[in-house]
Amino acid sequence: MRWTLEQLAEALRLLGSLDRQVLSALALSLGVATLSTVLAMAAGVPIGIAVGLARFRGKRILTTVLHALLALPTVLIGLVLYTALSSRGLLGSWRLLYTPAAIVMGQCILALPLVTALVLAAAEGVDPRVRLTALTLGASRWRIARTILAEGRGAFLAAVVAGFGRVFGEVGISMMLGGNIRGYTRTVTTAIALETAKGEVPLGIALGLVLMFVALAVNLLFLHLRRRATP
Amino acid sequence: MTTCAVEVRGLTKDYGPRRVLDMDRFTVEAGSISAVVGPNGSGKTTLLGILATLEPPTSGEILLWGKPVGRSRTADRRLRRRVVMVHEHPWMFHTTVLGNVEYGLAARGVGRRQAQHRAAEALERVGLAHVAGWFAPALSAGEARRTALARALAIAPDLALLDEPLADVDAQHRGTVERILRELPARGTTVLLTTHRLETAYRLADRCASLIGGSLRDSLPDNHFSGTIAESGGEPVMTIAPGCRLHLATPLRGPAHVVIDPRTVILSREPAHTSARNCFTGRIAALAAEGDRVRVTVDVGVPIVALITDRSFREMNLQLGEPVSAVFKTVSLEVYGGKPS
Numbered sequence: 001m002r003w004t005l006e007q008l009a010e011a012l013r014l015l016g017s018l019d020r021q022v023l024s025a026l027a028l029s030l031g032v033a034t035l036s037t038v039l040a041m042a043a044g045v046p047i048g049i050a051v052g053l054a055r056f057r058g059k060r061i062l063t064t065v066l067h068a069l070l071a072l073p074t075v076l077i078g079l080v081l082y083t084a085l086s087s088r089g090l091l092g093s094w095r096l097l098y099t100p101a102a103i104v105m106g107q108c109i110l111a112l113p114l115v116t117a118l119v120l121a122a123a124e125g126v127d128p129r130v131r132l133t134a135l136t137l138g139a140s141r142w143r144i145a146r147t148i149l150a151e152g153r154g155a156f157l158a159a160v161v162a163g164f165g166r167v168f169g170e171v172g173i174s175m176m177l178g179g180n181i182r183g184y185t186r187t188v189t190t191a192i193a194l195e196t197a198k199g200e201v202p203l204g205i206a207l208g209l210v211l212m213f214v215a216l217a218v219n220l221l222f223l224h225l226r227r228r229a230t231p
Numbered sequence: 232m233t234t235c236a237v238e239v240r241g242l243t244k245d246y247g248p249r250r251v252l253d254m255d256r257f258t259v260e261a262g263s264i265s266a267v268v269g270p271n272g273s274g275k276t277t278l279l280g281i282l283a284t285l286e287p288p289t290s291g292e293i294l295l296w297g298k299p300v301g302r303s304r305t306a307d308r309r310l311r312r313r314v315v316m317v318h319e320h321p322w323m324f325h326t327t328v329l330g331n332v333e334y335g336l337a338a339r340g341v342g343r344r345q346a347q348h349r350a351a352e353a354l355e356r357v358g359l360a361h362v363a364g365w366f367a368p369a370l371s372a373g374e375a376r377r378t379a380l381a382r383a384l385a386i387a388p389d390l391a392l393l394d395e396p397l398a399d400v401d402a403q404h405r406g407t408v409e410r411i412l413r414e415l416p417a418r419g420t421t422v423l424l425t426t427h428r429l430e431t432a433y434r435l436a437d438r439c440a441s442l443i444g445g446s447l448r449d450s451l452p453d454n455h456f457s458g459t460i461a462e463s464g465g466e467p468v469m470t471i472a473p474g475c476r477l478h479l480a481t482p483l484r485g486p487a488h489v490v491i492d493p494r495t496v497i498l499s500r501e502p503a504h505t506s507a508r509n510c511f512t513g514r515i516a517a518l519a520a521e522g523d524r525v526r527v528t529v530d531v532g533v534p535i536v537a538l539i540t541d542r543s544f545r546e547m548n549l550q551l552g553e554p555v556s557a558v559f560k561t562v563s564l565e566v567y568g569g570k571p572s
Contacts, residue, residue, distance in 0.1 A: 127322060129321070132280075132318070133322045135285055136316045136383075137335035137386065140338065150325065151325055155324075169391055
């Protein structure tokens with residue numbers, strides 16, 4: 001117990017003197033998580049809305065598969081992409097392994113099922129009259145989708161938050177595809193893993209606290225947006 | 232020759248095993264106001280939804296201005312742009328009242344300023360100019376309905392399908408809405424509205440049809456009675472006129488509609504002693520030949536219509552003003568509405 005408290009005290013002391021390396025790891029974490037969430041939304045929103053509103057045979061199976069994909073382990077995504085991106089792999093010529101782009105690719109795959117499932121549920125949850133009203137007033141398919149997004153914006157924002165939260169805190173993909181290269185692909189989570197393994201527990205805790213605070217701040221921001229969106 | 236804005240042939244609609252619509256032929260003349268009258272659950276909303284091309288029929292053909300619906304996506308889109316439906320409980324988009332009314336105009340590519348101008352005009356017509364800046368979902372049911380009407384009329388549709396346009400509208404604004412509806416044909420809009428109130432249909436429409444249990448009758452139904460099902464001596468009854476009580480066989484109670492098929496009404500010269508629970512004596516108020524049938528209207532306090540064959544009519548030698556008894560079984564009564572007791 002005493003040891004734990006000592007480590008925590010040391011961690012809080014370190015927080016006050018965060019160096020450039022920590023800040024660069026934080027910037028990368030935020031950057032890749034944001035980019036992969038945006039990309040996952042770009043694909044997940046249209047798919048989720050289209051599937052959510054459509055009625056077709058096999059929809060339930062598709063939804064079940066999507067939900068099963070929510071449990072996809074980050075390590076597995078990392079492994080599969082690693083084999084594809086390594087120099088002898090299928091996409092080896094892209095030379096993306098151990099770059100931030102590789103992390104974004106992996107995180108995007110990680111967030112996509114979650115974002116799609118949540119958008120799908122949100123689209124199904126939007127009152128059916130929204131689509132019918134838009135349709136009878138002459139809206140194009142594009143405008144109908146926009147209207148549905150606008151009417152269910154609270155639920156769609158929740159999908160963004162969940163997607164961001166999922167990728168921001170993951171370590172498996174960043175480690176395997178980024179390689180934890182200092183100043184280049186080191187994210188906050190891989191830094192924590194490294195420092196803790198090195199025995200630098202207070203620094204690990206300090207980084208963990210940073211991660212938590214940032215996640216909290218992002219969530220508060222979205223909560224605020226959501227409250228404004230649903231008066 | 233008058234043109235039909237709407238023509239329906241052999242239309243059916245099934246929801247699972249349940250057939251909710253089954254109509255042979257139905258037309259709406261261009262430039263008219265037509266009403267479909269029927270109790271709740273009779274398929275009125277489904278009919279409007281199909282005519283608005285919001286949902287496909289199970290089978291049958293729909294022609295809008297002579298053009299078939301469902302042949303091609305582009306043609307349907309073009310037709311859909313000429314039609315608008317206002318739902319019984321309209322959805323208000325989460326924006327201002329004015330923003331709602333602008334929606335259809337924006338969808339048609341009308342410029343922002345002109346859209347605002349026309350939307351404000353439409354709101355003025357329904358008497359809601361003062362709430363243009365309000366958050367639309369916060370409106371009362373009646374206000375929302377008038378906003379929905381403004382939203383639909385702002386796009387100057389060729390056909391307006393209005394589901395119960397007067398329900399929830401308070402007495403003060405009923406006149407405004409009725410006046411707007413009456414003006415629509417002159418503005419080039421054909422109107423098809425539904426209502427469960429006969430008087431609304433009579434007051435507004437050039438032509439009324441009734442929809443009962445998903446089937447259409449080209450006129451208002453004979454023997455359509457509205458009242459409250461109450462219990463008397465352990466038996467459900469509905470008073471349809473002073474001293475005139477219908478005996479029913481139904482677990483339903485409360486406000487309801489009852490329809491008696493005129494073909495099941497038996498006429499008798501003497502007060503009949505039969506197993507039939509309903510026997511009313513009155514005088515013959517009207518006689519009309521209908522093919523090989525004769526429509527006999529008996530005034531028992533309310534008119535009860537019996538459809539009998541030409542042959543039995545001649546055999547009974549019925550004359551206008553003569554007393555006669557109308558007899559029918561409780562099981563031949565169709566009950567709509569009401570709640571299980």
